[in-house]
Amino acid sequence: MSDEANFKKGLSLRFKLITFFVLVAVLPLLAGGIWSIINVKSELIKNTHHSNMLITDQIANQVDQLIKNRIDLAASLAKTTNVSKMDPEELKSLITPIKDYYPDIDVIGIIDKSGRQIVRSDDNKLLDLHDRSYFTEVMAGKEYSVSDVVISRSNGKPIVVIGTPIKKNGGIEGVFQISLILAGLDNILAASKTGQTDYSFITDSKGKVVAHPDHQIAAKRTDFSALAPVETAIKGQNKGSLEYLIDGTSWQSYYCVTPFLKWVVVTQQTTAEATAEANILAQNTLLVLALGALAAVLVGVLFSTMTIRPLNALKKELLSLAEGDLTQNVQVKSRDEIGELAHTFNKTVVQLRELIVGIKASSNQLSSHSQELASSSEEVSATIEEVAGTANEVAAISTQGAENAEESARESEQVLQVAVEGNQAVRQTIEKMGSISSASENVSSAIEKLSKQSNKIGEIINTITNIADQTNLLALNAAIEAARAGEHGRGFSVVAEEVRNLAEQSATAANEITDLIKEIQFGVEEAIRAMRYGNEEVSEGAQIANNAGASLEQIIKAIEKNIAVIKDVADGAKQINEGTQQLTAANEQITSTIQQVSGAAQELANIAFELRNRTERFKVNSSENDQNA
Structure with missing residues (x-):
């Protein structure tokens, strides 16, 4: 698949800008x-x-003040002379108009010391109240007593009973009783309402409702002790704010405990109504956000159009560049980053155009150099084959020289044996002096032959040295050509270096063989001189028999030395043979290397051809466009 098929287009730049x-x-x-x-x-x-x-706080003060006012009323009435007389008829005439005057008073009664009512404002049955808290507390010495909230039997409304002492001559004669209807609290609660959902309610110190906007709740004395603000107040926290939930509705409440009665007053409002203005602000904010988003879209469309137009022009030229056309330039008038990008693109195209032209020229030059390198490799290969032939000849001659040296050694040992026998029997030596002379001549002839062969080996070694020098020169030329080829010729430079090293090794081995030949020639010359000396001694031995023993001793020493020299010659011949074998192996390695060089040169030529073909797809001037058209 092509790169274009693999490319998955994402979000557009216009969309991103907007x-x-x-x-x-x-x-x-x-x-x-x-x-x-x-x-x-x-x-x-x-x-x-x-x-x-x-x-x-206002409701709490009003509630306490209401109760205090009625306590004061009861206390002031209890102190009047008519009351202290405890006369029912007089008391009746006193309390009836007072009850009628105060609509929130349900009943006014007078209780004697025994706890029985002696008079009531409503003419109902007189009751025995000796066990009521307001009676017992007042009789115990309290200045007043307020009962718990109870439901009135006469009207079914919540009431509290206030009791104050009736004193006479310092003693308590009875209790002045006022049953106060708490309906007045409803007016206080109604006056405090300011919103749609806000309301206040009052509970006693135990959490039972005393006053509530819903009169049924108050009439039933519903227990609100588990309600969060009431519960918190009952537990001893006198006042505070609290947010809580009722049936999924959030309420903002404030509670306080009245200082006098220790009742709990709670005022609360739903969180929704309390924060209604915030909801209006939220709606206005959403409207502003919508208008801002619309304005941003319009600005984004305008700006993206101005931005994308030059980018599309740049994209068009990039597509031409992808097809190999290096003759186009982007025309963008803006001086911002997009203009800089277009300028950089044009500069890149120019540099790329110059690079392609340079690659084309380099590929042609590389092809030419690779052909020259291949030709040089063939010449080196031919030279190596010639060196191999010469090395084989040297090996054959050195082998023959070794065989002759071994035979000379055997003959010298025979001469030594004869000399020893002559030393033991001088007379027999004199008789056989002729045969010794003949044997000595044979030895001299063999040694002279060995000397000639050594000279011939020296000439061959010179030839090897010349060939090695020539190989070294060819390797140097190959290295120079590889260096000209640059990065592509680095491999050929390494191969040329290996060829030069092998040539130097061949020259070194040839020098070592030359040294050995010189030693052999020196030994041969000494052997020849020794044999000549032996012949002279044999001639003189025939004449001077008395000196035969001494002469034979000299002959023995000379022969022993000759044997050593001959062995050295044999060893030298073996070394020459080993050297030629190493040279042959080196030639084979050089031949293999030359073949690699030739193969690499061919590969270079192929690379140059491929490189030239690849660069042909690029158009670097308008004339190419005309030709392609």
Whole structure:
């Protein structure tokens, strides 16, 4: 699959720019709006708590004041002379108009010391109240007593009973009783309402409802002790703000405990109503966000159009570049980053054009050099074959020289044996002096022959040395040509270096063989001189028999030395043979290397051809466009 098929197009630049402008416009507005809503909501809740606090404190004061006023009324009436007389008729005439005057008073009664009512304002049955708390507490010495809230039997409404002492001459004669209807609390609660959902209610110290906007709840004395604000107040926290849930509805409440009665007053409002202004602000914020987003979209469309137009022009030229056309330039008038990008693109195209032209020229030059290197490799290969032939000849001659040296050694040993026998029997030596002379001549002839062969070996070694020098020169030429080829000729440079090293090794081996030949020639010359000396001694031995023993001793020494020299010659011949074998192996290695060089040269030529073909697809001037057309 092509790269274009593999490429999956993502979000367009236009979409990204529009999205960016929308985010830039909306996010700050959104963050500011959320921050404002949170702050406004928090401030509204604070205001609600403060308003609830004021209302609750006012209600608490009014409730306490209402009860205090009726306590004061009861106390002042209890101190009158008519009351202290404890005369039922007089008391009746006193309390009836007072009860009628105060509509929140349900019943006024007078209780004697025994706890029985002696008179009532409503003419109902007189009751025995000796066990009521308000009676017992007052009789025990308290200045007043307020009962728990109870439901009136006469009207079914919550009431409290207030009791104050009736004193005479310092003693308590009875209790002045006022049953106070708590309906007046409803008016206080109604006057405190300011919103749609806010309301206040009152419970006693045990959490049972005393007054509530829903009169049924108050009439039933519903227990609110488990309600969060009431529960908190009952547990000893006299006042505070509290948010809590009832049936999934959030309420902002404020509670306080009345200082006098220790009742609990709660004022609360739904969180929704308390933060209604924040909801309006949220709606306005959404409207502003929508308008900001619309404006951002319009700006994004305009800006993206101005941005994408030059990019599309650059894209068109990039497609031409991908097809190999290096003759085009991008025309962008803007001086921003896109203009810099277009300028850089044009500069890159120029540099790429110059690079392609250079590659074409280099590929042609590389092809030429690779052909020259292949030709040089063939010449070196021919020279190596010639060296191999010469080495084989040297090996054959050295082998023959070794065989002759061994035979000379055997003959010398025979002469030595004869000399020893002559030393033992001088007379027999004299008789056989002729045969000794003949044997000595044979030895001299063999040694002279060995000397000639050594000279011939020296000439061959000179030939090997010349060949090695020539090989070294050819390797140097190959290295120079490889260096000209640059990076592509690095492999040929290594091969040429190996060829030069092998040539130097061949020259070194030839020099060593030359040294050995010189030693052999020196030994041969000494052997010849010794044999000549032996012949002279044999001649003289025939004449001077008395000196035969001494002469034979000299002959023995000379022959022993001759044997050593001959062995050295044999060893030298063997070394020459080994050297020629090494030279042959080196020639084979050089031949293999030359073949690698030839193969590499051919590969270079192929690479140059391929490189030239690949660069042909690029158009670097308008004339090529005309030709292609």
